[in-house]
Amino acid sequence: MNQPLMRLQGVSCAFGNNLALDSVSIEVQPGEITCLLGDNGAGKSTLIKIMSGVQRPTGGTIEFEGRPVRFESPRDAQLLGIGTVHQDVGLIPLISVARNFFLGSEPTIGWGPFRRLDHGAARRIALEQIAEMGIRRVHDADQLVGTMSGGERQALAIARALYFGARLLILDEPTAALGVKEAAIVIDQIKRARAKGVALVFITHNATHAMAVGDRFTVLMHGRVAAQFLKGEKTREQVLDLMAGGEQYTAMELAD
Amino acid sequence: MTIETSPAARPSAPGRIFAASWFGPLLAAILMYLFFAVTGGGKGFLTVSGTAGWLNTAAELGIIAIPIGLLMIAGEFDLSTGSVVGAASIIVAVGTGFYGLPIALTASAAVLLGIGVGSFNAFLVNRTRLPSFIVTLASNFLLAGSALGLSRLIAGSSNVSLKDAGFLEPVLATKAYGFNISIVWWLLEALLGIWVLQQTRLGNWIFATGGNLDGARRAGVPVSRVKLTLFIWTSVSAAFVGTLQAVAYNSGNAVSGQGYVFQTAIAAVIGGVLLTGGFGSVPGIVFGTMIYGIVSLGLFYTGWPTDWLATFIGGLLVVAVLTNNLLREAALRRGRGRS
Numbered sequence: 001m002n003q004p005l006m007r008l009q010g011v012s013c014a015f016g017n018n019l020a021l022d023s024v025s026i027e028v029q030p031g032e033i034t035c036l037l038g039d040n041g042a043g044k045s046t047l048i049k050i051m052s053g054v055q056r057p058t059g060g061t062i063e064f065e066g067r068p069v070r071f072e073s074p075r076d077a078q079l080l081g082i083g084t085v086h087q088d089v090g091l092i093p094l095i096s097v098a099r100n101f102f103l104g105s106e107p108t109i110g111w112g113p114f115r116r117l118d119h120g121a122a123r124r125i126a127l128e129q130i131a132e133m134g135i136r137r138v139h140d141a142d143q144l145v146g147t148m149s150g151g152e153r154q155a156l157a158i159a160r161a162l163y164f165g166a167r168l169l170i171l172d173e174p175t176a177a178l179g180v181k182e183a184a185i186v187i188d189q190i191k192r193a194r195a196k197g198v199a200l201v202f203i204t205h206n207a208t209h210a211m212a213v214g215d216r217f218t219v220l221m222h223g224r225v226a227a228q229f230l231k232g233e234k235t236r237e238q239v240l241d242l243m244a245g246g247e248q249y250t251a252m253e254l255a256d
Numbered sequence: 257m258t259i260e261t262s263p264a265a266r267p268s269a270p271g272r273i274f275a276a277s278w279f280g281p282l283l284a285a286i287l288m289y290l291f292f293a294v295t296g297g298g299k300g301f302l303t304v305s306g307t308a309g310w311l312n313t314a315a316e317l318g319i320i321a322i323p324i325g326l327l328m329i330a331g332e333f334d335l336s337t338g339s340v341v342g343a344a345s346i347i348v349a350v351g352t353g354f355y356g357l358p359i360a361l362t363a364s365a366a367v368l369l370g371i372g373v374g375s376f377n378a379f380l381v382n383r384t385r386l387p388s389f390i391v392t393l394a395s396n397f398l399l400a401g402s403a404l405g406l407s408r409l410i411a412g413s414s415n416v417s418l419k420d421a422g423f424l425e426p427v428l429a430t431k432a433y434g435f436n437i438s439i440v441w442w443l444l445e446a447l448l449g450i451w452v453l454q455q456t457r458l459g460n461w462i463f464a465t466g467g468n469l470d471g472a473r474r475a476g477v478p479v480s481r482v483k484l485t486l487f488i489w490t491s492v493s494a495a496f497v498g499t500l501q502a503v504a505y506n507s508g509n510a511v512s513g514q515g516y517v518f519q520t521a522i523a524a525v526i527g528g529v530l531l532t533g534g535f536g537s538v539p540g541i542v543f544g545t546m547i548y549g550i551v552s553l554g555l556f557y558t559g560w561p562t563d564w565l566a567t568f569i570g571g572l573l574v575v576a577v578l579t580n581n582l583l584r585e586a587a588l589r590r591g592r593g594r595s
Contacts (some may be wrong), residue, residue: 028341090471094534095463103464105475106457116455146560 005030005168005199006051006082011060013046015154017117022223023060027216028168033190033200035210037243038220044203045069046222048170051079051083052202083166087173097138100145101126101160129159129160133189151182155189168199175209186192187213219243277528277587278540280579284526284572285543288550292581296557306557313440317519318542319497322442322449323490325524325541329453330486331466331533332381332388337494337520340373341397341513344498346407346416350509353418354411361497363424370495373399374488381487382480396517403510414510421503429454429504438500442542445493451539458482466533522569523548526576528583535584550577 004027004148009017013021019045028034038044043123049055051061052175053071062069071077074084090218091100098119103229106127107118123141130138138148145153154174161169190213204210210217217234217244227234227242234242268586292301300306322339326332351362373395380391407414421429430437453459464472465479473479494516502508527544529536551572555565 086474088471090468090474092464092467092471094530094584095460095466099460100464103460103472106460108457116451117457117460144587252395 002095004028004063005065007063008051009061009063011050011057011062011231013050013055020223021050023058024220024223024225025060026084026225026228028196028199028201029216030167030199031194031197032215033047033194033202033213035206035214035217036201036203036207037217037239038209038226039205039243041222042220043223045172046223048084048172048201048203050167052078052082052170057131078150081165081167082170083161083164083168083208084170085154085161085172085174087176089153089157091145091153091157094140094144097130097145097148097156098126098141101129101156103164105164109116113145125163130156133159133192134185135159149182150178151185154178154186155226158186158189158193161194162193162198166198168201169193170201172203173205174202175206176202183209207243211236211239259403276537277535277580277583278537278543280583281527281540281543281547281576282310284576284579285546286549288547288554290559292550292554293318296554296559299557299559301554301557305434306553308436309575310546310549310553311439312434312436312543312549313553315438316497316501316549317396317516317523318442318545319445319500320490320493320516321439321520321523321541322445323486323493323526325502325529325536325538326449326453326462327483327486327490328521328529328531329466330462330482330523330535331469332483332486333521334377334388334392334487334490335517335521336373336377336392336396336399337490338514338517339396339403340370340491340494341498341501341516342400342510343403344369345413345502345508345512346498346501346510347508348421348502349416349418350407350411352421353416359422359424359503366495366499367492370492371488372491374491375484376423377491378480378484378487379562382483395593400511400514407508407510415507417507418502419506424499424503428500436504436506438497441496441500446469446538446542449541451540459523460488463534468534489490519548519580522573525580526572528576528580530580530584531577535587544576 004026008024008026010023010025011021012019012023024043024047026034036044036047038153046055050057053074053076057200069080092103102122103227108115109118110116127138127141135155138152140210148156158169162230174186179184187209188204190200202210202214215231216228217230217239218228219239223255270303302526324334324337345367347366348359348362351357351365352359377388377392377395380386381388384391405416407416428437453462461472461477461482464475464477465482469479494513498513501512523545524536524541525531526547527536527542548569551568552565555562555568
């Protein structure tokens with residue numbers, strides 16, 4: 001675990017006079033879950049946009065496997081194996097599981113004008129991959145994605161990213177819109193991905209979900225790193241305080 | 257909702273057929289046919305010439321309705337087809353009938369016009385992100401006026417005759433027992449449409465573009481290219497129909513195609529295509545077009561005043577839109593829980 005898969009050093013990002021990120025440094029290790037915590041507006045989304053190549057930083061350096069990199073587009077990041085699953089997942093509800101799984105990278109058979117989709121392979125692989133992710137309720141690859149629950153859709157999106165070679169997976173608020181049981185499914189997926197040696201960046205403002213799986217934590221506040229610590233070094237209450245920026249949050253919680 | 261290991265099987269074959277988006281339109285087409293067989297059968301609806309009548313009408317509509325339907329599945333709309341039909345027919349008629357230019361040249365010009373209009377529509381939609389409804393409405397008017405103005409200016413009339421279309425006569429104007437060759441072209445295009453939608457990557461991208469534009473883009477689908485392809489396919493089909501009409505009916509008319517502007521979209525919606533995009537099928541569009549043909553010719557055979565045709569079509573459209581929503585809901589319920 002000496003060499004981080006990705007390392008950001010002193011990364012800043014300014015929009016005009018507004019400094020969204022101020023000299024943030026973060027390390028992402030393979031086989032570990034790095035939790036990115038922070039309240040709304042803390043700079044979480046700017047940071048993941050930089051990591052996934054959507055936004056270019058105005059300062060600092062990014063290293064991937066020890067080599068400095070500059071992402072000109074999300075495509076550059078994808079080619080290195082950086083996958084991103086957005087909160088809205090980006091699936092197409094009215095087409096099937098198999099069609100969604102391979103969207104944009106469809107397997108084909110045949111030649112020339114007779115080149116056609118390999119539906120058989122697509123169905124088989126899609127079902128295998130989501131079953132491996134622990135989704136046991138989906139047995140029919142022709143089932144429309146719109147019939148799946150929110151947690152199952154997250155799992156499908158994660159399985160897809162991993163199948164297409166993601167070594168670093170950025171999950172943007174994967175549990176935010178889910179109920180308790182559904183969130184538990186997604187947390188389980190995240191653990192499975194970690195067991196495979198994938199580096200995960202888990203963005204959330206839910207400290208409980210973060211504490212349940214995180215190996216290392218970065219708390220952002222107003223674009224700066226408020227704290228960085230390892231698993232077990234802080235209690236949930238301390239983390240909540242850090243996220244809220246003081247004592248008030250604990251007071252609010254206790255009053256409830 | 258819990259995730260558990262359960263022996264829930266794949267939905268049965270009848271269940272799949274029922275949930276397919278073309279099942280409703282097929283049922284409706286059969287019902288419409290039976291209705292007019294009863295009310296108009298005695299006056300010749302069921303005869304060979306009666307059958308040829310509604311199939312001929314459906315074929316010319318259907319050649320445009322198929323790509324219109326695919327475009328609607330991709331989440332866009334094209335109201336410019338009417339003018340392309342008229343402009344293509346007048347180009348061929350003025351070029352070959354009036355000036356005596358070779359038909360190969362004028363027919364190619366008509367196809368080029370189709371490619372041009374489709375590219376123009378796609379360019380504006382992709383660049384400006386304006387709704388295709390307004391973009392193609394504008395191009396429909398631009399082209400309608402230009403076609404009318406130019407044909408009057410050049411030939412002195414908006415209706416120009418075309419006596420001999422050379423090698424295109426057998427290709428576009430053959431008739432057998434009253435059935436026009438346009439029916440063959442329609443079915444060939446339907447086969448192509450089914451192939452594209454079910455068996456090619458483009459088909460997957462069409463569904464994705466209309467179903468979730470951002471999701472499709474993030475998954476690497478070239479959404480602008482998908483739209484460009486479909487806008488061009490639509491306009492070229494309209495140009496094909498315009499050329500076919502000029503050759504088959506021996507005259508080109510600059511304003512003849514305006515009926516197609518809404519008829520094609522109606523046929524697609526009756527055929528189960530969702531107006532909001534992302535859902536539909538080519539067989540459904542074909543059945544929807546057949547319904548349009550059966551109703552518009554069937555009413556004639558009943559002996560009832562044909563003034564009521566539009567009312568009939570309008571009612572059908574309302575029923576179709578409501579049924580489509582129910583079918584989509586049913587498709588999304590299938591597999592959810594075990595209800």
